[in-house]
Amino acid sequence: MSNIINARVTFRNSPIHILEKFTFKDLDSAYESFKKHSGLNEIVILQTCNRVEIFGSTKEMNIGKIKKTWASLSGLEEVAFNENFEISSDDEVYEHLLKLTSGLDSMVLGEEQILGQVKEAMITAKEMRTSGEYLNTLFDKAIKIGTRVRNATGINKGTISVGSMAVKLAEENIDDLKTKNILLIGTGEAATLVAKSLNKRGYRFFVTSRTLQRSQAFSETVGGIPIGFEDVLSGFSNYDVLFVATIAPYFLVTYDRIRDAMKTKKTGMMILDLSNPRTVDEKVATIGGIKMMNLDQIAEMVDKNIKYRSNQRTSAEKIINEEAAVLRAQMRRLEVEPVVKEIFKDIDMKRAKELEKALRMLGETDQSKIKIIDDLTKAIVEGIISTPMNNLRRASEQEDEDILSAATKIFDYKKKD
Template sequence: MNQNIINARVTFRNSPIHILEQFTIKDIENAYEQFKKHSELDECVIIQTCNRIELFGKSSTHNLDKIKKTWASIAGLEEDAFNENIEFVENQEALHHLLKLTSGLDSMVLGEEQILGQIKNSITSARNIKASGQHLNTLFDKAIRIGTRIRNSSGIGRGGISVGSMAVKLAEENIDELKTKKTLLIGTGEVSTLVAKSLQRRGYAFDVTSRTIGRSQTFCETMGGNPIKFEEVLSGFDNYDVLFVATTAPYFLVTYEKITEAMNNKNKGIMILDLSNPRTVDEKVATIGGVKLMNLDQIAEMVEKNMNARLNKVKTIENIISEEVSILEASMKRLDAEPLVKDVFKNIEHLREKELRKALQMLDEKDERKIKIIEELTKAVVESIVSTPMNNIRKASEQGKPDVVDLASKLFDYKKHNQTD
C-alpha cells in the first residue's frame, strides 16, 4: 500500500480501568492537530469509549515512537507508560481490527450496539473538522456498513446482554435479596438506560438522579424508576444500599467523605457499582467498612461468564471479516491511485477545452448544432484514449502494484503535492 492505515490503541484487553483512564484524551480537536503536526499522520480518527482509546491514521510514512510521544504529551504521561499497554497494527491488520470493532467482536460485551454509534460519532466529528480525509472517510463508511450487515445476519447482539444487565447481575450475585434493598441510579445517559432496563425487567424498584430533575423525570417516564433531586442525593447516600453510577462527570461524584458520612448514619452495608470511565467514584471508598465497590473490571469478568451463546458465533463472524478485509483492502489501495487519475483527467479536460476553443475560433463556427457535434467528438476521443490506461492504473493500485502507479505518475508528470484529498 502506498498509503498506510495505522491503528494505535489502549483498550480494556490489556489495561484495567485505573490504567485505561490515564490514556483518555480530553481535548480531541487539539489531539488531532498534535497528531497531524508531530506524528506524520495526514488523516486521523480517534475513537474513545469507556473500554478503549484508539487512534486510526493515514500516512505515507509512520513512526510509532512519534505517535507514542504525541499521545503521551496530550495525556500528560511519561512516554514509557505506553510500553505495556499500547497495541499497534497497520494496513490489513488495522482494517481487520476496525471490522471487529464495527461488528462488535472486540467489545467487552460481544456484539453490543453502543460501539457502532460511538464509531459513527467519531467519524462524523473527524470529518466535520477535517481531521479525516478521503481514505479514512471511505474506510469508516465501508466498515460501518459491513459491521451493520454482519450484526444483522449473525444476530450476535441478540439476547439482552449489556453492560447494564451485567452490572445488575453482579449486584444480584453480591447482595442477598436485592428486591428488598434501596437502589439508586446516578446518570440518565446510555449506560443508565441499560441498567434501568435490566432493573425494570427483573422487577426491582429504583430511584434515578441526574443534574437536572427534568431530565430524570423524562428518563423515568420511559425507563421506569422514581426521579430524585440531585442535591438531595448528594447530601446523603445513607438512604441507599446499592448505587449504580454511570456518568461522564470529570471528577468524583461519590467521594470518600460522602460515603464515610453515609456509613456513619446507617447500620447496613452499601454496594457501589461504578460503570464510568474515567471513574466517578473515589476508589478510596472501598477502604470504608461495609462498602463494596465494583467497577468495569469486575463487569468484564461477569461478561466473560455469560458469553457462551454469543461466543458460538465468533468463528462465523471471523470468517466473514477475513473475506471482507481483502475487499476492503483492495478498495483502499484503489484510492491510492485516485489523486493521479483525478489529476490526469483534470489536465486532459483543460487541454481539450483549450484546443476546442481554438478550433472553433478558427472555424468561426456559430451554428450551435455543429458546435455541439464537434464538442462531443473531442470528448469521445479523449474518453476513448484515457479511460483504459486510467482503469489499468486503478486496477494496478488495487492489486498492490505501487510501482505501476509510480511509473504512470512519471509518464503523466504528476506531482504528489498536487494531491487534493
C-alpha cells in the same frame, strides 16, 4: 503511499484505573496537538470507557512522535506506554476497525454502543477538520460493514454479560431496587460491566476498591460514588445489595463481618459474587436474611446466550474477511485516483484546445453542430483513455507498483503539493 496507523490503549492490556491515565481530558486540545506534533496528516480519536485509540494517515510513520504527543497530553512518561500500548498499520487497522464496528472487539461480544461511539468519533474529526479522504473512506465503509454484520448475524441481539445478568437478578429478587443502597466492590473488567449496567438502568450505587484513588478514577470514568475501603469493611449493614467483583486471593466478605452486619440490619441483603476466585465466603449463604449467588451460578444463566453469540462470531468473522478484502482494494485505489484525475484533466484540456483550433478553421458558428463535434471529441477521448485508466486503478488495488510507476512516467504525472 500513505500509511494508515492505529495506536491504542484498551481494556485488553490495561485495567480501568490504568486506562484512565491515558485519556484526553480536552479532546479539542488533543486534536490540535496531534495535528501539529505527531506527523499525522489525518486524525480520528476514539475514546470510550474501555479504550483510547488514535487512527491516522501519514506518509512517514513515526511512532516516537505519536507517543511523545500522547504522553505530553496525558502527563505521562513515555515509558508508561511500554506495557499498555498497541500499534497497527494498514491491513491490521482495517481488520481491527471492522471488528470494532461489528462488536467483536468489545468487552461484551456484540455490544451495540461501540458502533455509535465510532460514528461520533468520525463526526467530531470532520468537525475538527482533521479527517480527510483516507480516514473518511475507511470509517464510512467500516460503519456500513459493521451494521451489515450485526443485521446479518444478529450478534447484538439478546446480548447479556455476566455483569448485566447480575443486575437483572438483583432486580428480580429485590423489590423497588432504586430505593436500596447498592455497593460495588472492585474496579476491574467484571466490575466495569456491573457499573455500566447499573448506570444504564438509572441506579445510584457506591463503589470501593483497595485505594480511594482507584475508586475515584473508576467512578469518574464508569460511574458510581467512591467510598473508602475500610469504611465498607466495617459498615456492610449500610447496604442492601453487594456486587463483589475483585481478584483478591482471599475472602473480602467474610462470615463474621456479614453475621455482625445482619445483627443490626432490619432488612435482608443480596450478595452477588462475580469474582474468580470467589471472594465471598460460601458460609455467608447460611446467615439468615442473606440471598447469595456466585459467578458459576450467574454464568450458567447466561450460558445459552454466550453459546449463541459465540456461534454468531464465526459468521461475523466470515463476513469481515470478505469485506476486508474489498476495503483494502478501495483504500489502495485512493492512491491512484489523483493520478487518474490529473491525466483525464490534462488530456481534456488538450482536447478542448485542439477543438477550438478546428472550429476556428472551419468557421463553424452553429451551436448545435459545435455541441455535436464537442460530444464526439469527448467520446473519442473517453473511449481511448478509459481502459488504461481502469487498468491503472486495478493495478493500484493489486499493489502493482511497476505499472503505477510506468503510468506516471508515460503520462508525465507530477504530484502537486
